[in-house]
Amino acid sequence: MxxxxxxxxxxxxxxxxxxxxxxxxxxxxxxxxxxxxxxxxxxxxxxxxxADPVDVATLLPAGDDADGAAAEDRRVTATGTYRPDEQVLIRGRSLDDAPGSWVVVPLELDDGRVVAVNRGWIRNDGRFSEVPEEYRAVPAGEVEVEGLLHTSQERGTLGATDPDEGRLASLARIDLDRLDAQVDGDLLPVWVQLTTPEPGAPDPSPTPLGLPDVDDExxxxxxxxxxxxxxxxxxxxxxxxxxxxxxxxxxRHPDDAPGLDDPDPDDEPRAGDPRLDTIAP
Structure with a gap:
């Protein structure tokens, strides 16, 4: 069958x-x-x-050539003074499906080195190509920030590119090599994602991104x-x-048994069978 x-x-x-x-x-x-x-x-x-937060200056001591990859996602603190004149806008960063940008400000540490701090998200539907005036204000004087440590972001296959020369008011990503080209001083090979507002943060201020969801699979x-x-x-x-x-x-269905009315092949008339004489020509 x-x-x-x-x-x-x-x-x-x-x-x-x-x-x-x-x-x-x-x-x-x-x-x-x-x-x-x-x-x-x-x-x-x-x-x-x-784990308890660690001071970024202690985690990455001066003169250490570590690239910071081992410290990815560590909770850290950083104490220093913001440089608002060197802040940049990071384009194309949504939050809860709303279009926006990040505001990144260099923070000069007590030892003279500089770490980039992502102060958080602002709504931006494409109107802003630089940090808007209302979000440029930062806490005055020395400030202690707390957040997660990350390494430099890299361009994907189809990612946007930024010019190699000049001082840029916005970047496609937190590219620390490109940011280092326009920030005075020794920029650390890591950046801090603010998870809580700084003490004395002005109003309005960017929205900190908070801690990631560790239960999301x-x-x-x-x-x-x-x-x-x-x-x-x-x-x-x-x-x-x-x-x-x-x-x-x-x-017929494969499970069907042969029917009672099915012809018996052994009962078919053969040559010389008298039954053939009764069949009309």
């Missing part, structure tokens, strides 16, 4: 379906691996957030389940297609 499934066209169909099933299984496993990576990253982030588990469902559909649906094709070719 299923001999038709050995025909070339059906063999090609079998191979295609098998390839699809293998692809679905691998995509589901890939999503599960990504879920494990996210969970591991979240656990590491949670541990670093739970993304959509990897739901995607893995979807690929699993697609795999089951393929494994169940394709045999049903074969069964239907076989039924259409046989003219």
């Amino acid at each position: 299923y001999r038709f499934a050995l025909r070339p066209w059906w063999i090609v169909s079998h191979v295609v379906v098998l390839a699809i099933v293998v692809a679905f299984v691998n995509l589901g496993l890939w999503q599960l691996r990504r879920l494990d990576e996210v969970r591991e990253s979240n656990a590491q982030l949670a541990a670093r957030i739970a 993304g959509s990897h588990l739901s995607y893995a389940v979807q690929w699993g469902i697609f795999t089951v559909i393929a494994l169940v649906g394709y045999p049903m297609i074969l069964r239907r094709a076989a039924r259409e070719r046989s003219g």
